[in-house]
Amino acid sequence: xxxxxxxxxxxxxxxxxxxxxxxxxxxxxxxxxxxxxxxxxxxxxxxxxxxxxxxxxxxxxxxxxxxxxxxxxxxxxxxxxxxxxxxxxxxxxxxxxxxxxxxxxxxxxxxxxxxxxxxxxxxxxxxxxxxxxxxxxxxxxxxxxxxxxxxxxxxxxxxxxxxx
Amino acid sequence: xxxxxxxxxxxxxxxxxxxxxxxxxxxxxxxxxxxxxxxxxxxxxxxxxxxxxxxxxxxxxxxxxxxxxxxxxxxxxxxxxxxx
Numbered sequence: 001x002x003x004x005x006x007x008x009x010x011x012x013x014x015x016x017x018x019x020x021x022x023x024x025x026x027x028x029x030x031x032x033x034x035x036x037x038x039x040x041x042x043x044x045x046x047x048x049x050x051x052x053x054x055x056x057x058x059x060x061x062x063x064x065x066x067x068x069x070x071x072x073x074x075x076x077x078x079x080x081x082x083x084x085x086x087x088x089x090x091x092x093x094x095x096x097x098x099x100x101x102x103x104x105x106x107x108x109x110x111x112x113x114x115x116x117x118x119x120x121x122x123x124x125x126x127x128x129x130x131x132x133x134x135x136x137x138x139x140x141x142x143x144x145x146x147x148x149x150x151x152x153x154x155x156x157x158x159x160x161x162x163x164x
Numbered sequence: 165x166x167x168x169x170x171x172x173x174x175x176x177x178x179x180x181x182x183x184x185x186x187x188x189x190x191x192x193x194x195x196x197x198x199x200x201x202x203x204x205x206x207x208x209x210x211x212x213x214x215x216x217x218x219x220x221x222x223x224x225x226x227x228x229x230x231x232x233x234x235x236x237x238x239x240x241x242x243x244x245x246x247x248x
C-alpha cells in the first residue's frame with residue numbers, strides 16, 4: 001500500500017475505476033483540488049475525510065494510516081502482488097544518530113541470490129551474513145508481508161526488516 | 165540512477181544512465197576489473213552473472229522509478245543516497 005495520503009487516494013480512486021473529475025464532482029471540489037491531493041501538494045479538508053472514506057468503502061483510519069505494515073500476515077494467493085513489484089526494506093537506526101535505509105526490489109534480491117551474491121560481499125558487514133535472504137524471499141513468494149524483524153540492541157540500535 | 169552525496173555543506177549528484185552503461189560490454193570490463201583489482205576473498209563474478217544483475221537493475225528501475233535503494237544519513241549530516 002502507498003505511503004502517503006495522496007498516493008492512497010489515487011490508488012483507491014483507480015481501484016474504483018473512476019476519474020479525478022468524477023471524484024471531484026462527488027466530493028464537491030474542483031478536479032485540480034483532487035489532483036493536488038493525489039500529488040501530495042495539499043490535503044483534503046478534515047470535514048471531507050469521512051465522505052471520502054465512505055466513498056472508497058474504507059474507514060477514515062485506513063485512509064489516513066494506510067494498511068498496518070507492522071502486522072505480519074499471509075496474503076491469499078489471488079491477492080498477492082507480483083514479486084517484481086514487492087520491496088524488501090531494511091532500516092537501521094543507530095543510537096549515535098546514524099540512519100541507514102535500504103530498499104531492495106525483491107526481483108533484485110532474487111537475481112542476486114541466483115548468481116550467488118551474499119550480502120557481506122556487497123556491504124562488507126559481517127553482521128549481515130546471518131540474515132537469510134533466501135528464506136525472506138521464500139516467505140515473500142509464499143505471500144508473507146509485513147515487518148518480519150524488529151531488533152533493539154542494548155545500546156539502542158534498532159534494525160527493522162519489512163516486506164511490502 | 166542518481167548518486168547524491170552531501171558532506172561538509174557541499175552536495176553533488178552523479179548521474180549514471182544505466183540504460184546505456186549497463187550492457188554486455190561493460191559487464192566484461194567489470195569482470196576483468198574485479199579479477200584484477202578486487203582483493204576481497206570469495207568475490208568473483210563472471211560477465212554473465214553481472215549481466216543478469218544489470219538486467220535485474222533495469223527491470224527494477226521500470227517497476228520502481230526513482231526508488232531510493234540506499235539512503236544513509238550520519239549524525240554529522242553527511243548523506244549518501246542512491247536512487248534508481
